[in-house]
Amino acid sequence: MTVSPVSPARLTDPELHAGGDPHALWRWMREHEPVHWHAPDDLPGFWSLTRYEDVSTVYRDPRAFSSAHGVLLRPTAQGADPGGGLTLALTDPPRHQQLRRLVARWFSERSARQWEEAVRRAVRAVLARAIERGESDAVHDISARLTLHLIAGLMGVPEGDREDLFRWTNEAFEAGTSLVAHHETMLYFLDLMDLRTAEPADDLVSALVHGSVDGEPLTAEEVLLNCENLVGASENARLSIAGGFLAFLEHPDQWQRLRDDRRLLPTAVEEVLRWTSSATHSMRTATAARDLGGRRIEAGDRVVLWVPSANRDEAVFPHADRFDIARRPNRHLALGTGEHVCIGNVMARAQMRVLFTELLDTVRGFEQCGPYVPVRSIAVNGPEHLPIRLLA
Ligand code: HEM
Numbered sequence: 001m002t003v004s005p006v007s008p009a010r011l012t013d014p015e016l017h018a019g020g021d022p023h024a025l026w027r028w029m030r031e032h033e034p035v036h037w038h039a040p041d042d043l044p045g046f047w048s049l050t051r052y053e054d055v056s057t058v059y060r061d062p063r064a065f066s067s068a069h070g071v072l073l074r075p076t077a078q079g080a081d082p083g084g085g086l087t088l089a090l091t092d093p094p095r096h097q098q099l100r101r102l103v104a105r106w107f108s109e110r111s112a113r114q115w116e117e118a119v120r121r122a123v124r125a126v127l128a129r130a131i132e133r134g135e136s137d138a139v140h141d142i143s144a145r146l147t148l149h150l151i152a153g154l155m156g157v158p159e160g161d162r163e164d165l166f167r168w169t170n171e172a173f174e175a176g177t178s179l180v181a182h183h184e185t186m187l188y189f190l191d192l193m194d195l196r197t198a199e200p201a202d203d204l205v206s207a208l209v210h211g212s213v214d215g216e217p218l219t220a221e222e223v224l225l226n227c228e229n230l231v232g233a234s235e236n237a238r239l240s241i242a243g244g245f246l247a248f249l250e251h252p253d254q255w256q257r258l259r260d261d262r263r264l265l266p267t268a269v270e271e272v273l274r275w276t277s278s279a280t281h282s283m284r285t286a287t288a289a290r291d292l293g294g295r296r297i298e299a300g301d302r303v304v305l306w307v308p309s310a311n312r313d314e315a316v317f318p319h320a321d322r323f324d325i326a327r328r329p330n331r332h333l334a335l336g337t338g339e340h341v342c343i344g345n346v347m348a349r350a351q352m353r354v355l356f357t358e359l360l361d362t363v364r365g366f367e368q369c370g371p372y373v374p375v376r377s378i379a380v381n382g383p384e385h386l387p388i389r390l391l392a
Contacts (some may be wrong), residue, residue: 001032002028002032004028004033005021006024006026007074007286008025008029008033008036008038008048009038011038011048011306011378012041012073013378014378015373017374017376017377017378017381018282018374018375018376018377018381019374022309023308023312026312027312028304030051030216030313031048031310032310034050034054034055035047035048035049035294035295035297036048036050037295040076042076042077043073043074043075044076044302045301045302046073046301046303046304047292047301047302047303047304048299049292049293049304049305049306049311050306050310051293051309051310051315052310052311052313052327052333053313053316054292054293055305055310055333056310056333056337057292058292058303059305059333059336059337059338059341060337061338062093062096062339062340063093064286064287064290065095065252065284065287065303066092066284066285066287067089067092067284068084068085068091068285069081069084069277070084070090070283071089071090071284071340072077072282073283073302073304083180083195083228083382086110086221086225086226087222087225087226087228087229088100088226088230088343089340090229095214096339097339098339099213099290100211100343102207102208102211102213103204103207103208103230105141105202105207106154106203106204106207107345107346107347108346110305112346112347112350113379115150115153116350118153119150119350120354120358122150123355126141126142126145127358127363127390129141130142131390131392134389135369135370136387136389136390137387137388138202138241138242138383138388139238139239139383139385139386140170142241142245142355143239143245144166144169144170144173144238145166145225146238146241146351147234147238147351148162148166148231148234150234150347150351151234151347152166154203155192155204155205155227155230156196156205164184165185165188168188169181169182169185169231169235172185173235173238176377178228179231179232179239180228185228186224189223189224190220191300192205192227193205193208193223193227196209196210201240204230205223205227208223208226212243212357215284221363223384233343233344234344235380236278236279236380237348238343238382239278239381239382240272240278240348240352241351241352242382242386243272243278243383244272244273244276244352244355245386246372246382246386247275248366249366249367249368251323252365254323254324254325257325258325258356259360262357262360264325265353265356265357267325267326267330268325268326268328268356269352269353270332271324271327271330273334273335273348273349273352274311275323275383276330276381276382277307277308277311278334278380278381278382279308279334279379279380280306280307280308280377280378280379281304281305281306281378282304282305282381283304284302284303284305285302285303286298286300286302287297287299301319307333307334310333310380311332311334317332335348362392363391364391365391365392366390367388367389367391368386368387368388369387369388370387371385371387372385372386373385378382
């Protein structure tokens, strides 16, 4: 057996994900140690899963692998996730399905057709701004602005308040802190909840405030944490879109290929999702003992699914380390799969599709004009800053 390029223990080091080569380690782990035990340190002990098949198996079995105890690794000293058992991401069936049903309508293909025009307007506005400014940050000025304004729109945040929310979420994401700890954001949503309790509108906050699960209305805490879940989860959209810019900057032949043949747009979007895999891990807690990849997982054990690793598994993706916008089939797990599959998946895809189309229509191309700064995290990955110039 060859020696691992770096110790698997480094998987919990944000520096490996920001500046190292986690893919070299994951490649080694998929081959030699696909189900690997990490002894507890600041983090609780957990199993690392790196193969596509194992990751997919766990995602698809929410009864055997619970989300209610948290879906991200947290230092033991921080205690349990406050959203455990309360939010969409952190509930198990059957409660999870009922909660999801409350908000699913806003994220469906049908509703996407209604807000696709709003996406186009938002994309045009951010691109016009970026062209006017000359140099801009693909993260702050384009992807973050676009994604936050869209989710805020669905939630019912009035247009005049969205810049504030944009600033606050940037502060929280850049500090790597949970939105729950960001007072202005939480106070803002409490006010909005009050407004929508008195006067319901056709938006997500109203649906949560007036919705019920098992015949019981949601508590204020549940509504608030679900708002936080929806806004917080959109961080992935900003990272994958900005990561898309980076992927094309690093593979200009693929951008040219898209320019030459726009019919490749749908497969290009899927390949950007696979390639960027901005959600670095999802966690589950086993509800009963079982064997996985030849190892014995005990009830209560934490299992961590390394999504970018599954998406480069050579057993599923031929030439997995090649960015190929015509890749087909491309059954990546960037948006999860199974019952907790990303509820924002239609929206995430629509944003990318419209953005790439508008870029092809309005600019000759784009170039990097400053240093790329990666996010330092083990939960998400992608650009924190990516200075670019759109070539009008
Ligand atoms: C390309 C961008 C995105 C990526 C890569 C992404 C990734 C993911 C992944 C991997 C999951 C599964 C988590 C798990 O099972 O533990 C997930 C769930 C979720 N995503 Fe996304 N996401 C993206 C965009 C969005 C957007 C735009 C929203 C909109 C608000 C969103 C909201 C959510 C929510 C609420 C969940 C939990 C769903 C549930 O548990 O039923 N995501 N996402």
